[in-house]
Amino acid sequence: MTTINEVARHAGVTPATVSNVLRSRGRVGAETRQRVLDAIDALGYRPHLAARALAEGRAPTLALMVSSIANPFYPEFALAVERAARASGHFVIICNTNEDPLMGRAYLDQIAGTLSEGVLVMNANLDFADLHLTEARGAPVVLCMWEKPNDPPGLPSVAVDFALAGRLAASHLIELGHRRIGAIVGSKVSGIHTPRYEGFVAAMKAAHLTVHAEHVRHAPDTVQGGYAAAHELLSANPEITALFATNDLPALGAIHAAADLGLAVPGDLSVTGITDIQLARESRPALTTVAVPTAEAAKLAVTLLRELIATGTRPSDMAPVLYETSPPRLVVRASTAPPRSARRPSRSR
Template sequence: MVTLAEVARRANVTGATVSNVLRNPQKVKPETVERVMAAIRELGYRPNLTARALARGRTSTLALLLSNIANPFYPEFVLAAEREARKRGYFLLVCNTDDDPAITRAYLEQIAGSLASGVIVMNTDLGEGELAGIASKGVAVVLCMWEHVQASRALPCVTTDFAAAGALAAAHLSGLGHRKFGVIFGGGSGGPQTIRLDGFAAALAAHGHSEKSLFIVRAHDSIESGYEAAAGLLRAKPAMTSIFATNDLMAIGAMQAAADLGKRVPDDLSVMGLTDIALAHQFRPALTTVRLPTADIAARSVALALEMVEGGTPAQDVYVVRAPELVVRESTAPAPSRQR
């Protein structure tokens, strides 16, 4: 078996430099990284991960707990997180909890501190106190994309301004002349998406719309649930000319329901979502939405977890990453003239 020392001799560097290339390549000159990696390929070197973990007192693995891998938002998030972890010399272990708190607890009990040195927790039914108990055992725990952010937390959280995202949607639809607004607000393990709804409603009020212009229904984060919710709204309020869904999947379901009920999007009905998953621009008509800084949040979450794994202390409780932004596509248009 090829040893690290043999790689060092072939690359004409020290063993410590080889270790840095494998663990923290960003700290090594690019030309040195290239020389070491060439020696690794030539010799067929494979690091002994178990031995490395024992020597360092921690693994080279981070765990990411998410609620439903079938939701296309999560694979997109995982891709960004995995790239950041790999860039820093770590592996990412993805754990799908299937919206089940018992599965979440089982993962935490089995991997935290043993298979993984740090854990990034997305939406979960577990309370922060229970997660803080895991952290008290010396495991780096970072909350990510939690919507209901408090002023002070027991654990650091990387998130975005969900109220601002809702406000952007309201300003866009109001600016197009709409006066009757349907809202489908979703929820999952992280609870109902009320912060997005609150931001939307507050912005409508600021633009002079009364509560009577707002028709709200709750659904689950899925195309099917969005379809059912939108169909109910459109049947109950046939004069409604716009729908805002707090999740892109539900917005796509709303467009399908509109088509089945004989309404043209966007001529008769404007529909918009929130998140900007890849499907939003692939669907027809392409979905107007509010883009969340998904890749930035994923990268910052990984970086923060690794800072903690390596002995750092978070500088703040809540990290609010770059603001959401409006992405206008084909599914919204000026309100029909009969409403103006």
């Protein structure tokens, strides 16, 4: 592997001059700079990022922590983060915690402040005490797509109004004429999807409709979780004409369950989700959902993190910044329609 010293000898300059050219620092004449760049090309020199990080105490990388890279939303968000970071000359390290707080803590201990200048956290099930400790060690932390804009988490954040997303989805079903609407919540009770469900409940109450406990299921935020919850819900409650899911994956699972129960979507059952992942557009029928501003949230998160890095802001210096994205928006596709005027026959259980 070519070293910086070999580049310096080839160009007839000092290693410090090569370093200044690579980092666009110091005063280097145009002719000298070109000679160094020619030497870099001729020798195929590539900076060693880990070595630079150790030498300078910083790295041109940002860490993005996610709870499960198997969830297709996170690769889409990671791509948006990577694009925003690359525009500012940063690389992105993806840290998949696999919903394990201990793994997340290990990432924070090993990467934050050494291999990465700062950390973006996307629903990674991390203890806030660990995140505050990471800040105190000098590595800024930004929470991505915080779900409660009116309830700041005490850390720099980018928030999305997910309660509004729930209200939009429920209002759409109500406006279509549905009155017996079930809900699949893709988290535990009082879990991360609670604001989405609260928005759904608010819209139902505003329309003077009751949310029956037997019409609600909490399930894993997966296609399989949505399938199991919808199958049980629809089998036990044949009067339901529409299902609201707090995320697209459970909504897609609900469509599959409906098919296995002999129900047509949207003829017999309307289904809505939240997020608008690529699969929502490609499913058949295409899923009606509430799109959240993923690319905007990623860009805001990267911008906020870069500002914290550049200014050296410490958690004690000021109140944590919270940026809010533009509102979620309803995207109507083929999975929703008015309910049939005639009551459907009871389904076999």
